Amino acid sequence: GPLAGPVYAAAVILPRGLVIEGLNDSKKLTEKQREALFEIICAEAEDYAVARVEAEEIDRIDILNARMKAMQLAIGGLRRPPDLALIDGNRDRGSLCAITAPHETVVGGDGKSASVAAASILAKVSRDRFVTEVLDREYPLYGFAKHKGYGTKLHYAMLDAHGPCPAHRTSFLKKWERGRS
Numbered sequence: 001g002p003l004a005g006p007v008y009a010a011a012v013i014l015p016r017g018l019v020i021e022g023l024n025d026s027k028k029l030t031e032k033q034r035e036a037l038f039e040i041i042c043a044e045a046e047d048y049a050v051a052r053v054e055a056e057e058i059d060r061i062d063i064l065n066a067r068m069k070a071m072q073l074a075i076g077g078l079r080r081p082p083d084l085a086l087i088d089g090n091r092d093r094g095s096l097c098a099i100t101a102p103h104e105t106v107v108g109g110d111g112k113s114a115s116v117a118a119a120s121i122l123a124k125v126s127r128d129r130f131v132t133e134v135l136d137r138e139y140p141l142y143g144f145a146k147h148k149g150y151g152t153k154l155h156y157a158m159l160d161a162h163g164p165c166p167a168h169r170t171s172f173l174k175k176w177e178r179g180r181s
Helices: 031-044 055-061 063-076 114-138 153-162 174-180
Strands: 007-013 047-053 085-088 103-106
Touching: 007 063, 007 114, 031 114, 047 063, 047 114, 055 063, 085 114, 153 174
Parallel strands: 085 103
Antiparallel strands: 007 047
16 A cells, blocks of 8 residues: 555445446546546535545554544545445454444445445545645655655655655555665
8 A cells, every 4th residue: 555645435325327437446447537537426426425544543543444434434424324335345344443334345346336436436536636736745855746655666765865754654664664774
C-alpha cells in the first residue's frame, strides 16, 4: 500500500438496472477512465459517501482497522442506511474496528458488483486527488503529485533526502528504514 496519506473508502448506492459503460475494478482502469467514471458515478448514484482515516491513525490502529473504520464511516455517511452493504474482500473486522451495518463480504467484489466497483473508483480517485492536490502542496519536497504516495524509486529518494513528513505512514516505512541501516 501507499507509504503516505490517508486510507479512503466509499459506499455507493446505484439505481437498479443502471448500466455504467466501462465500470470495473478501479485497479483495472486507467487514471483517465477512473476520472471519467468518477463524474458519472457521482451524477447517477442514488447516494454515495466517501470517508478517510488519516496516516497518524493508521499507524496507531493498523491498516486493517483503519480500512474497517473508513468503510463503516462511508456506510454511515449515506443519507439512508442500506438494507445490506457489500464489502469487498473476506474481512469485515479488525481487532478494534468492524463493519457494524448489515453486510456481506464478497471476495473480488469490485469485479462482481457494480456498486462495489463504483465505490472502489470513488475511493481511489478521492485519495489520489487528495494526495496530488493537498499533500503535494503541503509537502512539495516529496513529489506526491508524481507518485501519489506509493513506494516508487522517486518516493524512496525523497525519503532519503528529507526523511518522513507528517503525512507518512510510519508503520509502512520498514523497508525504507531497513535500507538505511
